[in-house]
Amino acid sequence: MxxxxxxxxxxxxxxxxxxxxxxIAFAMLSQRRILTLIHLFAWQGLILTLSIADSAWLTHQPHLYYSAVLTLITKVLILPLLLHRLIRRLDVVWDVETLINIPTTMLVGIGLVVFSFNLALPISHFSSTILRNTLGIALASVLLSFMMMITRRKAVPQVIGFLALENGLFLAATSATYGMPMVVELGVALDVLVGMFIFGIFFFQIRETFDSLDIRHMEKLKEE
Amino acid sequence: MTLLNWLLQGGQEILGMLLAPLLMGWVGIWRAWLQNRQAPSLIQPYRQLFKLFHKEVVIAETASPLLRVTPYLLFGCMGLTASLIPMVITDLPLAGAVDVIALVGLLSLARVFLALAAMDVGTAFGSLGARREMLVSFLAEPALLMVFFTVASLNASTSLRFMVTGFAARGFYLYPSLAFAGVAFLMVLLAENGRIPVDNPETHLELTMIHEAMILEYSGRHLALIEWANALKLLIYFSLGFALFLPFGLTDSLQGWGILRALILFLLKLTVMGAGLAVLETVSAKQRLFRVPEYLGTAFLLAVLAILLHYLLGS
Structure with a gap:
């Protein structure tokens, strides 16, 4: 060589x-237990924090340190804690979701990874940032989180999928452009937090109306 | 190739044969300690082999010659495979003879004969075990091949010898793809050797056993050869793992000190990883048989991800 x-x-x-x-995006796709899903989400946040801090060190961009700290506070500490409280209140801590055909989901997931790697390869060839390698991975984890939202039937895993999607987007932003401006990042973090609160209220509303968090029931909202 | 090389080759073969039951005993001791049982002696597997070799062979009336041939064939396959893997030195005459794909072929040749012989007598258990074994192995084999392809594309060679020297030439580097492939390899190792998430090596409970069900018909020296071959298989998988993922310490020089150092490192790796295997087996629970496709599907997924990451990241 x-x-x-x-x-x-x-x-x-x-x-x-x-x-x-x-x-971790793959692990979330195949995880049946809600509690483990939240733990996985926290781990994903921690790894995102580490990778942002690492890219800050690598590219000498001090503002990336701030976003690393921001990620640590929101995605590793506050959001998992909120989710914990939420599932305890909703009494779904030990809820196990029956997933249909995990191997097929995984194979589709591999297809998504191949697609996004292929998509990212020409972009990263023209890109000049040294973080360009990770763009394909970020894209893949965004798509995988999307798929998790599509395949899940219960409301809480869907929301976790949404939050994981945001993690992937964050990685994409860091690798493509060395991070967004501080104002935007603060805004996004706040949005996710507020979104979480609104989701929480929604959960209780959904359960009060249908006696279940299964969102299939929402398909029957039409008046007869 | 000099005479010395061939001598070393023979030395490795003998080392592998002798070490394999010891490794089994070591893993067994750790399992006993971790489960608060009194541990058997380290040389218990040797005693068992010795006892079995002195016992009479009983063969069913309906058995065909296949049943008689299989133990020798199995042992021969495992012995040959053990001599193809660089355990201590890379520059062995037989190391370049086959590549990893042929290695997988050798392992599956042994498996096919074991399964056929299990069906041969016509008992229900043998056929049940053979079917289960084929279910596990046909899912494990693609994962194992993908692991090999990942490492092969990292080193641009499917020969084990060049894989090891390729890593040594480049020094320390973090390969994300290799980490994924390593985990996939570990999962395949557990499945192929009948270890706990897939099969329990100690059970004779008819509903859950896979490997034990296949070898119920053997006795005497036939059983001894099969047990020995099984121990060799574990050693083969361990040294394959060392060659692919922990290749430090392997030497390609033929100096005495280099070989001694490499040998000590090899034994050290076996000691640590054998204990690690026992810990892994103790902390995990045996899965239902119908969860096994999911488990091995995950191994395959990890291996495919590894090869994809290699092409994206170039490492």
Missing amino acids: SHWNPAPFAQQLLDLFASLLLL
Whole structure:
């Protein structure tokens, strides 16, 4: 291997974190228990934090440190705690969702990964940022979270899918443009928090109306 | 190829044969400790083999010659495979003889004969075990091949020898793809060796056993050879894992000190990983048989992700 020139260690770490993020997205796709799903979400947030901090160090962009701290506070601490409280209040802590055919879902997931890697490859060839490798992974985890939202029938996993989607978007923003302006990031973080509260209220409303969090019931809202 | 190389090759073969029951005993001791049982002696597997070799062979009346041939064939396959993997030194005469794909073929040749012989006598248990074994292995094999392809595309070679030296030439580097492939390999190792999430090596409970159901018909030296081959298989998977994912310490020089150091490192890796296997088995619960496709599907997924990540990240 004569063309071998190793990347700096920080970049190797970044690739590793991005890969772990993708792995957690897959794990969420196949997880049946709500409690474990929340733990996985917290882990994904932690790995996102580490990867943002690492890219801050790699690119010497001090403002990325702030977004790392912001991610740590919102996605590792506040949101999982809120979700915990929520599922305890809703009494669905030990809820197990019957997922249909996990292997098929996984295969479709692999298809999504191939698609997004192929999509990202030409973009990253023209990109000049050193974080460009992770763009494909970020795209893949966004699509996987999308799929999780589509395949789930209960409301709480859908919301976790939505939050995981935001994680993927954050990674994409960091890898493509070294992060968004501070105002935008603050705004997004606040939006996610507010969204979480609204979702919480929705959950109680849904359950009060239908006696269940299964959103299939919402298809029957039409007047007879 | 000099005489020395061939001597070393023979040495590795003997080392593998002798070490395999010891590894089984070591894993068994750790399992006993972790389950608060009194541990059997480390050389218990040798005693068992010794006892079985001195016992009479009883063969069913309906058995065809296939049943007689299978233990020897199985042992031969495992012995040959053990000599193809670089355990201590990479520069062995037989190491370049086959690549990893042929290695998978050798392992499945042994498996096919074991399954056929299990069906041969016509008892219900044998056929049940054979079917289950085929279910597990036909799902595990693609995952194993994908793991090999990941490492092969990292090193641009399917020969185990060049895989090991390729890593050594480049020094320390974090490969995300290799981490994924490593986890997939571990899952395949557990499934293929009849370890706990898939099969319990200690059970003789008819509803859950896979491997034990297949070998119910054997006795005496036939059973001894099969048990020995099974121990060798575990050693083969361990040293494959070391060669692919922990290749440090393997030497390609033929100096005495280099070989000694590599040998000690190999034994150290076996000691640590054998205990690790026991811990892993103790903390996990055996799965229902119908969950096994999901488990091995995950292994396959990880291996495919590994190869995709390799192409995206170039590492």
